Amino acid sequence: MIVAQRKPFEEIMNMLKGYKKVLNVGCGTCVAVCLAGGEKEVTVLNTELDMARKLKDNPIKIDGITIERQCDREYLAELDSKVDDYEAVVSMACGVGVQFLAERFPQIPVYPMVDTSGLAANQAVGWYEERCRSCNQCVLGMTGGICPVTMCAKGIYNGPCGGTNNGSCEIDTEQPCAWFMIYERLERQGRLDNILELHAPVEWLDQTPRTLVQPGYKKVDPEDLV
Amino acid sequence: MRLEYPSNVKIVRVPCTGKVDVSHLLRAMQQGADGAYCVGCLEGTCHYNEGNLRCRERVEHVRNLLEEVGLEGDRVRMYNLSSGEGPTFAAYAKEMTEHIKELGANPLSQKQKAAA
Structure with missing residues (x-):
């Protein structure tokens, strides 16, 4: 699964210093399993931010919602009626989720709350080791x-x-x-x-975003997407 | 055993300290508690093997989070005793209360009062 770790609190405070009303969107898939950005972590971060900003006499209204997956339009649609009530959206998903969220809501600033570390195996609760660089x-x-x-x-x-x-x-x-x-x-x-047996080296040069279409499926017109 | 312990201590019962989550302790502080502490079984005697050890780790984590936020991490502590140690329970309640009195009130509760 994709693993991530939460950004340092100071960095998060800096990113949000100009905002008074923010929506924190968690992701219920990989980052929830690796204890970085699921419902529980959204609650903890929001509580921390609420306390820290109150202590600085600069309160913030921060709400939380955790959707099943941020890398899926079907689930992002839940946010359509909500995001415009906020000055900014923060995402606790991996880099894919953050980008997909930002793509769906280009009118509003989206900030990442975690650093995505890679593809890892679960050695024990809270302990992950990278095994694939895709x-x-x-x-x-x-x-x-x-x-x-x-x-x-x-x-x-x-x-x-x-x-x-x-x-x-x-x-x-x-x-x-x-x-x-x-x-x-x-x-x-x-x-x-x-x-x-000799293997040609990995072709890391000229990397562009890879697109994968599984057999039996095809790309559709973006206009037809939900 | 009619023991006395400070009346300001409010007890929240859980089946095992392993049930106590980071968010529970943080919420307590957010809502204005001056301090919070977990009292678990003695280390090595957990009925669920490591509930009290997990609690201790979470307490440590919360202490770090509070420092990040700008509150004293030492407002949250972990104690251990066996279920037969009533006097120790009362002694810990007293120790924690005195410790929190030294630290003073939670600045968040003062701000909430000022805002109200």
């Missing part, structure tokens, strides 16, 4: 299910590099060498020959 060229089948883009500090497709050090990475002895792990796993599975 490079769009998945090689996990050749690397024993260990992602070299995410787990290797250099993100190289043909490793290990000269910095591998008895199973650790040269950047930090606590950081395992991804290619050492890949070697060990492929060896255990008896398919070490996979490591000899």
